[in-house]
Amino acid sequence: MAALLPSAPVLQFTFKGKLGSCRLAPFSLHDKKRTRFQYKPFFVKAMCACSSSSKSQKKQVWIWTEKKEVMTAAVERGWSTFIFQPDFRQLADEWSSIALLSPLFIEDGGIFDGEHIKVANIFEISSPEELEKLQLLTEQVENVVVNLLDWQVIPAENIVAAIQGTQRTVFAISKTSSEAQIFFEALEQGLGGVVLKTGDVEAIFELKDYLDRRNNEGSFLELTKSTITNIQMVGMGDRVCVDLCSLMKPGEGLLVGSFARGLFLVHSECLESNYISSRPFRVNAGPVHAYVAVPGGKTSYLSELKAGKEVLIVDQNGKQRTAIIGRVKIETRPLILVEAKTDQDCQTSYSILLQNAETVALISSSGGRHQHTAIPVTSLKLGDEILLRVQGGARHTGIEIQEFIVEK
Template sequence: MTRSVWLKADDSVGDWDARKRRITAGLEAGVDWVLVDEGDVERVRELGSVNVAAFGSDDADVIEEADPDAANDDAMPDAYVAGKGGEGDGTVELPSDLSGSADLSALRRGHANAAYVRVLDPEYESFAEQAAENAEFTLVAGEDWTIIPLENLIARIGEETTLVAGVDSAAEAETAFETLDVGADAVLLDSDDPDEIRRTVNVRDAADRERLDLAWATVTEVEEAGSADRVCVDTGSLLEDDEGMLVGSMSRGLFFVHAETAESPYVAARPFRVNAGAVHAYVRTPDGGTKYLSELQSGDEVQVADRDGHTRSAVVGRAKIEKRPMFRVEAETEAGDRIETLLQNAETIKVATSEGRTAVTDLEAGDELLVYLESGARHFGESIEERIIEK
């Protein structure tokens, strides 16, 4: 599941100057959506590139039947939201028969494709459930928000709609993303604090990250392998001391290779770089696939992992290919499978061992290497159930 952060910036925030400050902070932090009143859509687009949702009126253009050319109109939101000034936010009392609801009617007729509901009591939970039947996005907020209503909504409508939970802080966002081990799809943040907005985006990123089960494999052989075309992957991010990439000659077993974050008597640290191996090798990508190192180019994304298996994505700024002397490193897994890769014969290339961070030039048979093991094979980078022999 890909999580997202929505930022509330309608007229309840204040005048345009106050809304603009909040929106600008959100754009700088990397929010996914901004929720405004319909009249502010064009203003938001002038500030930067972001998805824009707008509280719309019942006479708004029908979403499904809108003029295709109008989709490019800067004043056209990416989502119309029903509920403000109506039954959704409690301005208008809920009818005893919800089939007569104006907000639900707007959703059914396509005048809106999103619903905003303040969960004031159990009746509003039911209202949110009915709104979700026709809403692509269902935004729910509460005056006295507790974990129980959100659990109910995730269980009842989580698969029907994109559920967006209203929050006031990054801590509440973390709870929303973790509830019932499934969590809300998104959060709607109501905060002016740039630091709080940034922390909430960080919570989103952490929730999206894959956690890998890394394992140990025992080195069986390290031998010189002549020269090969070696790839340095230079990312647009600064990597931490315990981070690196997963690379290898065989898709079923990838080796953890550290980023060049350590100082050396020979060269300065390059904390954005992983000297990853020869051009034929695989590198793991954020979607769980692989790419050949030779395929990487500026703008591609690669997966960065730490020794505990926490992952994140990084953008490739440059893939640098040069002919260098190489080692062939072979290791055996606990199950007795043999995996290997080619790494440059240089003191600055370090792998993760049970003893810590070890230069490939110091690697010996019997050392334990950190690896990622995967069953099955790869075809064009995708995991498949097929018998393929790699040797």
């Protein structure tokens, strides 16, 4: 067990969710026929938890580090519960003089709070027999930290299966942010927490970014009703089909637009038609110059997308989720320009170019003639009402910024 116990402090921090009695740092350290597709619409003293939106499951992260810059990066983001070995009580005092901390300590194979109440057990697991010991644990401690000595995906899945129905939160020690993500996603449910063993600040940023995206799963974006004001055939261009590693349902698609200030909800090819078989993994999204919404409130050019990157899937109610790109196809096809305006701002025009094909559709707004309907671009009429995501137009590397900008 000595090999498992850290020779440096461990930091625990919290993401979005219902908090317990944690204390946060109070300051920062430094047919040309009109076609329509219709569809219906854990937790102990001094520990903080975050909530998984997809499973309503509370997630926790502890960080094992000996690097002060890692601690600094964490505290600057409001993460302030630390765990120390007894030999590092002086360091705990030093860091507590910088920010308001809630220190916990590793002693005798467990983790204890300042009142010497055990808050977690520690286990090494490298065999089914050791996993069984975890299942048979009767001590009433709500947290268990496990070290998978020969890390791989299957043991993580076995642990998730073994602890289903129990009230314990199991943490797995991870050496990278990618490993931590696997533990959070094993058998979809995932472990309740990870211990990220790192001296790399970037690993902190990566895992934070991942959990922020995870917490946004199922949250809603505001979509605005807009009215079609112009439809025009414009000739040939290079358009992008985005094929995802996830299946989409009726009403779902990608947010795409010529300007970041207004993104149109472009429907997936999940609906059956007379022209082609359903491809529920695909969105025929538009030409290479167009913006597409990606996680973190950012945009990307369609031309920048590639296998392994992520985009936001959004439905007609604004509910969002993240999907991984499996393939991108760029081909030359005839394009159609669609422009729209909102009732709130009749002076601003929003536009998108799309392939002029019956399988490419925009989603109508609730209350229009085509309520909850995907309207093929070949059937669009002036005055049709479609859904739009209105946001800030100025962007730098896909990030919204505040500056004067004119686009037309």
